[in-house]
Amino acid sequence: MAHESHYKPTSRFGKWMDERLPVARLVHGSFVDFPTPRNLNYLWTFGGILSFCLAAQILTGLVLAMHYQPSGAEAFNSVEHIRRDVNYGYMIRNFHAVGASMFFIAVYIHIFRGLYYGSYKAPREVLWILGVLIFLVMMATAFMGYALPWGQMSFWGVTVITNLFSSINELIPGLGTAIVQWLWGGYSVSGTTLNRFFSLHYLLPFVIAGLVILHIWALHVAGQNNPAGLDIRTKADAVPMFPHAIAKDAVGLFAFLLVFAWFAFVMPDYLGHADNYIEADPLVTPPHIVPEWYFLPFYAILRAIPSKLGGVIAMFSAIAILVFVPWLDTSRVRSSKYRPIYKWFFWLFAFTCLALGYLGAMPAEGVYVFWARVFTFYYFAHFLLVMPIVGLIETPHRLPRSIAESVLGPSRGGGITPATAAAAPEKR
Amino acid sequence: MASHADDEPTRRDFLVIAGNAFVAVGAAATLWPFVAQMNPDASTQALASTELDLAPIKEGQAITAMWRGKPVFIRNRTKEEIAKAEEVKGDQVPDNSARNDLLPEDTPADDVNRVKEGKTNWLVLVGICTHLGCIPKGQSMGDERGEFGGWFCPCHGSHYDTSGRIRKGPAPRNLEVPPYAFISDTKIKIG
Numbered sequence: 001m002a003h004e005s006h007y008k009p010t011s012r013f014g015k016w017m018d019e020r021l022p023v024a025r026l027v028h029g030s031f032v033d034f035p036t037p038r039n040l041n042y043l044w045t046f047g048g049i050l051s052f053c054l055a056a057q058i059l060t061g062l063v064l065a066m067h068y069q070p071s072g073a074e075a076f077n078s079v080e081h082i083r084r085d086v087n088y089g090y091m092i093r094n095f096h097a098v099g100a101s102m103f104f105i106a107v108y109i110h111i112f113r114g115l116y117y118g119s120y121k122a123p124r125e126v127l128w129i130l131g132v133l134i135f136l137v138m139m140a141t142a143f144m145g146y147a148l149p150w151g152q153m154s155f156w157g158v159t160v161i162t163n164l165f166s167s168i169n170e171l172i173p174g175l176g177t178a179i180v181q182w183l184w185g186g187y188s189v190s191g192t193t194l195n196r197f198f199s200l201h202y203l204l205p206f207v208i209a210g211l212v213i214l215h216i217w218a219l220h221v222a223g224q225n226n227p228a229g230l231d232i233r234t235k236a237d238a239v240p241m242f243p244h245a246i247a248k249d250a251v252g253l254f255a256f257l258l259v260f261a262w263f264a265f266v267m268p269d270y271l272g273h274a275d276n277y278i279e280a281d282p283l284v285t286p287p288h289i290v291p292e293w294y295f296l297p298f299y300a301i302l303r304a305i306p307s308k309l310g311g312v313i314a315m316f317s318a319i320a321i322l323v324f325v326p327w328l329d330t331s332r333v334r335s336s337k338y339r340p341i342y343k344w345f346f347w348l349f350a351f352t353c354l355a356l357g358y359l360g361a362m363p364a365e366g367v368y369v370f371w372a373r374v375f376t377f378y379y380f381a382h383f384l385l386v387m388p389i390v391g392l393i394e395t396p397h398r399l400p401r402s403i404a405e406s407v408l409g410p411s412r413g414g415g416i417t418p419a420t421a422a423a424a425p426e427k428r
Numbered sequence: 429m430a431s432h433a434d435d436e437p438t439r440r441d442f443l444v445i446a447g448n449a450f451v452a453v454g455a456a457a458t459l460w461p462f463v464a465q466m467n468p469d470a471s472t473q474a475l476a477s478t479e480l481d482l483a484p485i486k487e488g489q490a491i492t493a494m495w496r497g498k499p500v501f502i503r504n505r506t507k508e509e510i511a512k513a514e515e516v517k518g519d520q521v522p523d524n525s526a527r528n529d530l531l532p533e534d535t536p537a538d539d540v541n542r543v544k545e546g547k548t549n550w551l552v553l554v555g556i557c558t559h560l561g562c563i564p565k566g567q568s569m570g571d572e573r574g575e576f577g578g579w580f581c582p583c584h585g586s587h588y589d590t591s592g593r594i595r596k597g598p599a600p601r602n603l604e605v606p607p608y609a610f611i612s613d614t615k616i617k618i619g
Contacts, residue, residue: 187497192469288583308559
């Protein structure tokens with residue numbers, strides 16, 4: 001960790017331990033006296049909220065796995081068994097199902113926070129890329145988890161998404177089919193497929209947990225970004241993480257839990273799909289297959305491209321392109337607060353993602369296809385054209401001289417001249 | 429290697445390279461069972477063929493059978509449907525391959541290559557849309573059959589004609605004709 005811990009063991013045991021395995025020192029340095037920028041707003045509480053979501057999903061999932069039967073014949077009924085017979089099973093299942101949606105709401109806010117305030121820019125590129133990897137593994141985990149209730153949407157969602165790999169046949173004939181049959185363990189989606197998805201659905205959260213540790217490690221090396229996009233330079237710029245940032249995180253978390261509880265207790269099925277309460281039937285396709293809401297923008301991109309392989313490539317590129325954002329954005333200034341032109345493009349991009357989400361839920365015909373194409377174009381243009389070009393032509397607003405000045409006004413804090421302050425954020 | 433003044437490979441270089449090569453081969457050989465276990469297993473492969481009696485299917489009717497866990501469409505086509513299918517040749521449709529598992533890949537997608545000689549009223553197809561694997565509509569009487577009178581996939585709007593060939597929409601290929609044979613005048617064996 002970049003920051004030296006001021007941990008001083010007081011007890012004899014504490015001193016003894018500190019010379020052998022300094023866990024307490026690590027925790028103290030990382031989460032107690034770690035310097036956090038004093039200007040963090042509530043958007044910065046989502047890191048903690050996401051850690052909570054992961055822990056909650058693992059805990060509720062552990063309980064569900066004690067009652068669930070991962071077989072084609074039993075899966076659907078065992079989920080109903082959990083909802084009706086298992087003590088508090090309805091509640092724990094709702095926490096898990098709603099928790100997945102809440103996890104994605106939080107991660108999307110977290111990602112857009114990073115995009116708005118330039119949290120991907122040097123020296124936080126690796127931190128950002130680890131975040132993209134976490135997002136990818138999260139999507140895989142959620143996709144496999146949605147298969148487990150073995151309803152109609154589970155079955156046909158798995159069929160449609162695994163069939164994406166058959167588009168490889170257009171490059172190397174036969175390879176796509178071989179991959180799809182390897183994924184299925186048969187010639188169609190079956191209980192065999194369900195069984196392996198259960199195994200992987202149990203594994204991947206621990207992979208996410210490992211990536212989260214690396215993500216936090218990278219965060220603590222570079223230090224947190226903040227609404228001003230400036231580095232911590234003096235003591236006046238920072239406050240210790242405990243109690244300041246921890247207390248703020250707690251307020252954010254409790255507000256989030258209010259929303260979580262509202263969904264979990266009042267409308268647990270609102271974010272799901274009614275067709276998933278019909279048991280999987282390999283002979284009947286539901287008239288309108290839609291993925292869970294958090295995949296809709298990517299589903300819209302898939303369907304916007306009139307070629308099978310092209311659609312698949314576009315969909316995966318929509319996620320992969322995030323990896324290159326640190327180098328596509330040419331601006332010297334991190335925070336969009338000080339970027340008068342880019343700020344508007346950011347909101348246009350946010351609107352594009354929402355619009356794609358709406359279009360992904362609509363049938364793939366007529367005017368919906370047209371608009372899906374328009375917004376798919378802008379989705380990619382935002383990264384490939386807007387980010388590089390606006391960064392070069394835009395004159396950013398004058399930056400505050402320090403984090404302290406951005407909070408307290410120009411009379412206080414910081415002794416750096418405006419010229420160096422404007423040029424500084426990119427440098428280490 | 430660098431410690432040797434001349435660039436001649438030494439006995440040690442040979443041992444290092446040969447040793448590492450053995451490790452690589454051994455690692456790959458150990459990994460393979462862990463990859464291959466996911467392929468269709470023996471019990472799945474054993475269900476590879478299905479026999480069916482076609483006698484009860486009247487002209488214009490269709491049934492759906494199961495073969496390898498997949499739906500198979502069997503349609504007793506009407507005279508008009510056959511005429512419509514034969515009229516359009518393979519080079520007039522987007523995918524000019526018969527997609528008949530018993531014929532080579534480059535066989536043209538003419539209707540004659542997608543049915544059995546003398547049994548042109550029987551069209552046997554794997555009932556899975558070649559786009560993303562949905563089951564197209566068109567088997568039941570009231571179903572929407574798309575613009576070409578064959579099948580219509582509701583998921584992403586692919587239209588198939590009365591020969592099961594893709595005519596419009598995102599699907600890249602014609603519906604697959606599974607390997608099958610008439611074992612008597614009215615019985616077929618799929619697989």
